[in-house]
Amino acid sequence: MATNATLAYQSxxxxxxxxxxxxxxxxxxxxxxxxxxxxxxxxxxLLMALAYLARSDGLLLLAVPLLCLALxxxxxxxxxxxxxxPDGPQRAWPGRPSPANLVYVFAAxxxxxxxxxxxxxxxxxxxxxxxxxxxxxxxxxxxxxxxxAPATPRTLLAQGWPAILxxxxxxxxxxARVFLLSTFPWGLLALPGAWLLRRxxxxxxxxxxx
Numbered sequence: 001m002a003t004n005a006t007l008a009y010q011s012x013x014x015x016x017x018x019x020x021x022x023x024x025x026x027x028x029x030x031x032x033x034x035x036x037x038x039x040x041x042x043x044x045x046l047l048m049a050l051a052y053l054a055r056s057d058g059l060l061l062l063a064v065p066l067l068c069l070a071l072x073x074x075x076x077x078x079x080x081x082x083x084x085x086p087d088g089p090q091r092a093w094p095g096r097p098s099p100a101n102l103v104y105v106f107a108a109x110x111x112x113x114x115x116x117x118x119x120x121x122x123x124x125x126x127x128x129x130x131x132x133x134x135x136x137x138x139x140x141x142x143x144x145x146x147x148x149a150p151a152t153p154r155t156l157l158a159q160g161w162p163a164i165l166x167x168x169x170x171x172x173x174x175x176a177r178v179f180l181l182s183t184f185p186w187g188l189l190a191l192p193g194a195w196l197l198r199r200x201x202x203x204x205x206x207x208x209x210x
Contacts, residue, residue, distance in 0.1 A: 016054045023051035024061060031064045031097075041101040045108025052113055056135075065105055068097055139167055 030044035044065070052058030117127040137151040138144060139159060149155070156164060 020051050020054035020058065023047050023054060024058060027051055027061050028064060031061075031068060037101075038104055041097070041104035042108045045105040046112055048105070049109045049112030052109070053116060062106070062109065065097055065102055069099070069102060139163075 024047075027044055027047035030040055030047060048058060048061045050058075051061060120127050120129065134151055137153055137156045139151065139156060143151050159167075
């Protein structure tokens with residue numbers, strides 16, 4: 001933390017980015033953990049809920065286990081582990097989660113966020129404030145505070161698909177830039193290592209799909 005100005009700032013501020021990053025990271029680790037573990041699934045749902053309570057972006061984490069269930073993954077060890085470590089322990093990809101795992105994840109998520117949704121309903125008349133639901137239609141951050149002409153699907157589509165794709169591409173670029181800056185220098189230094197170790201553990205894909 002002493003060598004990272006961003007972490008030093010977030011550790012002394014009320015910014016929710018740091019707790020969101022911690023909860024989201026552990027939730028993603030739990031998502032690709034051992035399939036069939038009820039405790040891990042409940043813990044993953046709990047972490048996703050805490051990430052959502054820190055930032056509304058945490059709702060997107062629920063799509064990850066759904067994608068793991070939909071993707072044609074099968075349990076198995078990494079393809080090159082047998083050649084490089086014939087006598088050592090083998091790391092395995094746990095495969096897709098079962099529908100029961102998803103039930104535990106969503107149940108834990110729902111139980112944790114339910115008091116917050118009830119509070120929103122009593123205080124604001126809706127479980128999800130309008131600002132959360134309208135984020136998808138924003139063309140820029142300034143439009144968030146345009147209360148006289150709020151963003152709608154019509155205002156976004158009126159800009160045309162070239163402008164929409166350009167805006168979303170710029171958002172992805174800015175997100176990557178923020179990630180590298182907020183994790184500097186460790187995030188940047190980890191990229192070459194992640195590329196070199198990309199074959200250590202990978203998700204086997206069903207051959208029937210290829």
